[in-house]
Amino acid sequence: MSSLLHSCLRKALADPDIALDLGTANTRLYARGQGIIAEEPSIVRMSTDTGRIEEVGVSAAFSIKDKQHALVSPLRAGVVADVKATTALLTPLLRRSRRMGILKPRVLVCAPTDACEEERAALIEATRSAGASAVAIAPEPLAAAIGGGMDVASPHAQMIVDIGDGVTDIAVIRLGSLVATDAVRLACSDLTHAVCDLAATRYDVKLYQNEAERLVRKIGATRQQNLSASYIAAGDDSRTGTLRRVNIYGHEIAAALNPVLKDIIAAVGAALRNLPPEIACEVIESGIRLTGGGACLPGMTALIADETNITVKPVREPMRAVINGARQMLAVGEVTNLWLHV
Ligand SMILES: Nc1ncnc2c1ncn2[C@@H]1O[C@H](COP(=O)(O)OP(=O)(O)OP(=O)(O)O)[C@@H](O)[C@H]1O
Ligand SMILES: [Mg+2]
Structure with a gap:
C-alpha cells in the first residue's frame, strides 16, 4: 500500500496522533487537531494498603492528605521510575483525545538525551500500556528548540x-x-530539596513542597535584591508534626541554592x-x-x-517549548515514518 494511501486511511480510522512531554514535574499532551489537551502535575495518589492508584495528575495533587494514601512521582530525574504509575498517569490523559477511532493513537514522546536503553524501554512500555498503537521518541532539547522558536x-x-x-x-x-x-x-527539584534541607536542619521544620518551590521561585539565582528580606513558609514541626510557620532570610535560601546552581x-x-x-x-x-x-x-x-x-x-514560552516542538515534530513523523509499532 502506498504510504499516502496508508496515511489517509489512518487519518480516517485512527484516533488523532499525540505529542507528549512527560516531565518529572509536569506532563503535557497535544492531540492533533485539538491543541494542548492536558497540562497536569506528574503525580499519582496511591493507597498505602492495597497499592492501588486512585487519583492522578491535578486531582491527585489536590486530594486530601491522609495516612492511607501516598503521593508518588512516576518519574525521577526525567525518566520513568515506575512503569505502572506512569501508565496510570497517562491512561486517562490519552483517553481525552479519543474520537471514536477504531485504531489507537500514535504517540510521539520526548526523552532526555541521556536516557539509557532500559529507561527508553520503560517509557515505551508505559506509553503502550496507556493506549498507544505506535511510539516515537524525540530528544527533549531538540523539541524545545523547535517549540521555543529557534x-x-x-x-x-x-x-x-x-x-x-x-x-x-x-x-x-x-x-x-x-x-x-x-x-x-x-535541576529544579534539587533546588527545592536544598531549601527543604535548610528548613529541616536550621528550623526543625519539614517544609511543604509547594512552599519550598515558592521560595525557590522567589530567590532562584538572584545575587543581590531580595536577599535581606525574609519569607514566611509553612511546614510540619519535625518533633510534634503540627503546622508551623518559619521566617527564612533570602540570603539563607540563596546560600542553600548556591551549590546546586x-x-x-x-x-x-x-x-x-x-x-x-x-x-x-x-x-x-x-x-x-x-x-x-x-x-x-x-x-x-x-x-x-x-x-x-x-x-x-x-526561548519562547520556556515551560511549553517541549510540547510546542513535539507537536511540530508530529508532522515530520508522518513523512519520515519514525514510528515504532508496539
Ligand atoms: N515560574 C515558574 N513556574 C513554574 N515552575 C517553575 C517556575 N520557576 C521554576 N519552576 C520549577 O520548574 C520545574 C518544572 O519545570 P519543567 O516543567 O520544565 O520540568 P519537567 O519538564 O517536568 O522536568 P524534566 O524535564 O526535568 O523531567 C519545577 O521544579 C518548578 O518548581
Ligand atoms: Mg522537561
Whole structure:
C-alpha cells in the first residue's frame, strides 16, 4: 500500500496522533487537531494498603492528605521510575483525545538525551500500556528548540539548555540535528530539596513542597535584591508534626541554592569545553538559549551569562517549548515514518 494511501486511511480510522512531554514535574499532551489537551502535575495518589492508584495528575495533587494514601512521582530525574504509575498517569490523559477511532493513537514522546536503553524501554512500555498503537521518541532539547522558536535548520551551531525539574539537558543543534549532548540529573527539584534541607536542619521544620518551590521561585539565582528580606513558609514541626510557620532570610535560601546552581553551571561549562573548537566558536557567537522551569527562575539567565561569558536568552514560552516542538515534530513523523509499532 502506498504510504499516502496508508496515511489517509489512518487519518480516517485512527484516533488523532499525540505529542507528549512527560516531565518529572509536569506532563503535557497535544492531540492533533485539538491543541494542548492536558497540562497536569506528574503525580499519582496511591493507597498505602492495597497499592492501588486512585487519583492522578491535578486531582491527585489536590486530594486530601491522609495516612492511607501516598503521593508518588512516576518519574525521577526525567525518566520513568515506575512503569505502572506512569501508565496510570497517562491512561486517562490519552483517553481525552479519543474520537471514536477504531485504531489507537500514535504517540510521539520526548526523552532526555541521556536516557539509557532500559529507561527508553520503560517509557515505551508505559506509553503502550496507556493506549498507544505506535511510539516515537524525540530528544527533549531538540523539541524545545523547535517549540521555543529557534532556527534549528541554521548551519550555525546553537546551544540550548533545558533546566527542568529532574534533569538539565544540554544540546548543540546544527542543520536540524543534535551535534553534541550532555545531561546531568540535577535541576529544579534539587533546588527545592536544598531549601527543604535548610528548613529541616536550621528550623526543625519539614517544609511543604509547594512552599519550598515558592521560595525557590522567589530567590532562584538572584545575587543581590531580595536577599535581606525574609519569607514566611509553612511546614510540619519535625518533633510534634503540627503546622508551623518559619521566617527564612533570602540570603539563607540563596546560600542553600548556591551549590546546586554551581553544579548546573559546571555542567554547562563542561559541555562547552567538550565541544570541538569550530562548534564552540559558533556557540559563543550564537549564544545560549534556556528553557524548562529553570529558565523562569529570577537571575538564571544572568548567572549563566556571567559564568560562561556568552549571551544567554530564554526561548519562547520556556515551560511549553517541549510540547510546542513535539507537536511540530508530529508532522515530520508522518513523512519520515519514525514510528515504532508496539
Ligand atoms: N515560574 C515558574 N513556574 C513554574 N515552575 C517553575 C517556575 N520557576 C521554576 N519552576 C520549577 O520548574 C520545574 C518544572 O519545570 P519543567 O516543567 O520544565 O520540568 P519537567 O519538564 O517536568 O522536568 P524534566 O524535564 O526535568 O523531567 C519545577 O521544579 C518548578 O518548581
Ligand atoms: Mg522537561
